[in-house]
Amino acid sequence: PTYFESEQQIPGPLTGQKVEHLPPDVAALYDEARRDCSNGCFTSATLVLRKILMHLAVDKGAKPGLKFEQYVDHLGANGFVPPDGKPWVDRIRSKGNEANHEITIVNEQDADDVLVFTEMLLRFVYEMPGRLKPVTP
Numbered sequence: 692p693t694y695f696e697s698e699q700q701i702p703g704p705l706t707g708q709k710v711e712h713l714p715p716d717v718a719a720l721y722d723e724a725r726r727d728c729s730n731g732c733f734t735s736a737t738l739v740l741r742k743i744l745m746h747l748a749v750d751k752g753a754k755p756g757l758k759f760e761q762y763v764d765h766l767g768a769n770g771f772v773p774p775d776g777k778p779w780v781d782r783i784r785s786k787g788n789e790a791n792h793e794i795t796i797v798n799e800q801d802a803d804d805v806l807v808f809t810e811m812l813l814r815f816v817y818e819m820p821g822r823l824k825p826v827t828p
Contacts, residue, residue, distance in 0.1 A: 710813045710818050711817070717746050720739050721743060723739050728802055741759075763784055766780065
């Protein structure tokens with residue numbers, strides 16, 4: 692069900708855009724973050740978006756159980772961060788770290804930035820290569 696409180700729709704329309712060709716665990720986390728943002732849960736969305744970096748790194752060859760910094764380094768060192776995309780990953784990492792390790796509340800603008808940067812990273816790593824694969828009938 693949907694209801695309105697003053698001018699606010701609850702739950703809100705889904706934030707962000709669908710990304711194709713994601714592995715199931717990454718898709719589940721990305722959708723969770725989108726729902727969190729839609730419902731004003733910006734801190735939890737940012738934590739989930741940070742977690743996506745770990746899942747992405749392991750899916751792309753990093754060993755499970757590494758430190759978070761090692762996952763981020765793996766993505767950069769192995770070509771999974773687009774040219775000029777390091778600031779995107781740094782923003783996802785830094786905002787996620789703030790939400791995880793500091794007494795802070797993430798605001799809507801910061802969560803939206805992290806969502807957009809994560810979406811673009813997922814498009815670069817999964818959606819664009821997935822579009823090149825031939826479709827079998």
